[in-house]
Amino acid sequence: MEWVFRSDLPLYAQLVEKVKLAIISGELPPGARLNSVRDLAMEAGVNPNTMQRALQELEREGLVYSQRTAGRFVTVNDAAINSAKRALAEEKLNSFLSAMGELGYDRAGLIALLQEGEEKEHGDS
Amino acid sequence: MEWVFRSDLPLYAQLVEKVKLAIISGELPPGARLNSVRDLAMEAGVNPNTMQRALQELEREGLVYSQRTAGRFVTVNDAAINSAKRALAEEKLNSFLSAMGELGYDRAGLIALLQEGEEKEHGDS
Amino acid sequence: MEWVFRSDLPLYAQLVEKVKLAIISGELPPGARLNSVRDLAMEAGVNPNTMQRALQELEREGLVYSQRTAGRFVTVNDAAINSAKRALAEEKLNSFLSAMGELGYDRAGLIALLQEGEEKEHGDS
Amino acid sequence: MEWVFRSDLPLYAQLVEKVKLAIISGELPPGARLNSVRDLAMEAGVNPNTMQRALQELEREGLVYSQRTAGRFVTVNDAAINSAKRALAEEKLNSFLSAMGELGYDRAGLIALLQEGEEKEHGDS
DNA sequence: GTGGTCTAGACCACC
DNA sequence: GTGGTCTAGACCACA
Numbered sequence: 001m002e003w004v005f006r007s008d009l010p011l012y013a014q015l016v017e018k019v020k021l022a023i024i025s026g027e028l029p030p031g032a033r034l035n036s037v038r039d040l041a042m043e044a045g046v047n048p049n050t051m052q053r054a055l056q057e058l059e060r061e062g063l064v065y066s067q068r069t070a071g072r073f074v075t076v077n078d079a080a081i082n083s084a085k086r087a088l089a090e091e092k093l094n095s096f097l098s099a100m101g102e103l104g105y106d107r108a109g110l111i112a113l114l115q116e117g118e119e120k121e122h123g124d125s
Numbered sequence: 126m127e128w129v130f131r132s133d134l135p136l137y138a139q140l141v142e143k144v145k146l147a148i149i150s151g152e153l154p155p156g157a158r159l160n161s162v163r164d165l166a167m168e169a170g171v172n173p174n175t176m177q178r179a180l181q182e183l184e185r186e187g188l189v190y191s192q193r194t195a196g197r198f199v200t201v202n203d204a205a206i207n208s209a210k211r212a213l214a215e216e217k218l219n220s221f222l223s224a225m226g227e228l229g230y231d232r233a234g235l236i237a238l239l240q241e242g243e244e245k246e247h248g249d250s
Numbered sequence: 251m252e253w254v255f256r257s258d259l260p261l262y263a264q265l266v267e268k269v270k271l272a273i274i275s276g277e278l279p280p281g282a283r284l285n286s287v288r289d290l291a292m293e294a295g296v297n298p299n300t301m302q303r304a305l306q307e308l309e310r311e312g313l314v315y316s317q318r319t320a321g322r323f324v325t326v327n328d329a330a331i332n333s334a335k336r337a338l339a340e341e342k343l344n345s346f347l348s349a350m351g352e353l354g355y356d357r358a359g360l361i362a363l364l365q366e367g368e369e370k371e372h373g374d375s
Numbered sequence: 376m377e378w379v380f381r382s383d384l385p386l387y388a389q390l391v392e393k394v395k396l397a398i399i400s401g402e403l404p405p406g407a408r409l410n411s412v413r414d415l416a417m418e419a420g421v422n423p424n425t426m427q428r429a430l431q432e433l434e435r436e437g438l439v440y441s442q443r444t445a446g447r448f449v450t451v452n453d454a455a456i457n458s459a460k461r462a463l464a465e466e467k468l469n470s471f472l473s474a475m476g477e478l479g480y481d482r483a484g485l486i487a488l489l490q491e492g493e494e495k496e497h498g499d500s
Numbered sequence: 501g502t503g504g505t506c507t508a509g510a511c512c513a514c515c
Numbered sequence: 516g517t518g519g520t521c522t523a524g525a526c527c528a529c530a
Contacts, residue, residue: 012505012506021227023526048508070518107246111240114239274478286504296522322503339480356495360489365486
């Protein structure tokens with residue numbers, strides 16, 4: 001996992017984002033054990049407390065659970081993961097829509113653009 | 126204009142991006158005079174050299190031209206602006222496609238998602 | 251507010267409990283401004299971060315909201331308060347039921363006990 | 376027996392409470408021999424004098440008697456135990472009533488709540 | 501002044 | 516070793 005941070009969002013929120021994406025994309029599969037808070041914090045170059053806060057947030061969202069002595073694990077509840085995936089997709093879609101809106105593209109225009117690219121892909125293959 | 130920077134891209138490139146977007150979106154209309162390099166650098170809180178480099182890049186791309194004594198101006202060449210818009214849109218589209226790809230959406234899925242939203246908008250109105 | 255703590259529950263959780271009760275009981279009415287984090291922490295004799303965590307938890311539960319510079323306020327959403335009241339009541343009821351269960355009282359026995367007391371109250375008045 | 380203490384009640388009183396509950400609930404049956412003061416104090420992590428005071432209080436209440444050489448025993452007087460049970464129950468009832476009073480429940484409301492739960496239990500079974 | 505974030509470092513329970 | 520809690524103290528944005 002690459003740990004690069006922006007300055008427009010709290011660190012812990014970006015950590016949540018990163019780990020969540022790893023879970024959603026399957027890089028961290030259901031049931032997988034996460035590294036320890038301390039190790040992850042070292043990796044990311046942040047304070048363990050900051051990493052802890054991020055993981056607790058993920059726990060509250062039901063994507064992760066912790067076992068006292070054994071460590072933290074990705075949930076095995078596929079529904080929770082899929083719901084998070086859906087929410088993230090919607091969020092990305094919306095920010096994309098607004099960004100493209102500034103460039104003068106509305107939904108219809110984007111659909112056209114996508115279909116254009118699709119034909120090209122098929123043409124290439 | 127808001128000047129917030131990420132750490133994963135050179136400053137000057139982010140400056141180029143920001144100004145380019147302002148031109149493309151019409152916030153800086155064709156023929157408009159840009160503030161002086163020194164003023165823009167102050168605004169953005171960057172070194173004037175960095176801002177200078179960004180503006181030269183925009184000049185190279187034909188979106189801006191400078192007149193020795195009067196300052197820098199947005200191009201009046203609509204074709205250049207439209208071409209930049211097209212390029213930027215494609216770039217954003219691609220990064221969006223790859224991001225959504227990680228979440229399991231391909232072009233067809235995204236088209237469906239967009240059409241879904243479109244119907245909803247019409248239903249709401 | 252009295253700040254006395256047990257050792258069987260994290261401090262921050264007890265702080266949540268205390269403030270929640272104050273809101274539910276109306277001691278802190280809807281819309282009321284809470285003292286600043288620092289002041290409350292001083293009052294309670296805890297670290298400001300601990301108090302902060304408690305208040306953020308209340309914020310997540312919708313019982314409190316914060317305004318950047320002005321401070322924190324009790325929600326004006328009566329439904330949220332009533333829902334919290336209901337939940338707290340149920341929780342207290344259950345722990346009471348189990349405690350009385352150890353003494354050999356079941357629901358029916360408790361109802362009898364309560365009715366007994368009720369008659370007595372009426373007799374006294 | 377779990378030994379966790381609050382800070383709002385003298386230690387010895389909490390010890391009395393704990394042992395009394397054990398007797399009332401039958402965990403310490405009539406006639407059972409209690410461990411020595413020293414052992415009990417160790418278990419609970421308190422000073423033997425404190426434990427001694429608690430046991431003397433229980434003796435005064437007639438729930439425990441001591442035999443010079445053999446140690447301390449739970450009373451075999453069922454009436455005494457029942458009376459203690461009754462008193463404890465009333466005490467718990469009262470503190471419960473006052474706590475629920477703060478949440479807006481009076482005796483009648485609580486009876487309703489209890490009957491509600493009773494029906495549900497029967498429905499579930 | 502307000503809330504919010506982050507770090508550093510300590511201590512605890514659990515196994 | 517693990518997660519969890521707490522403190523102390525710093526810095527920031529906002530108005």
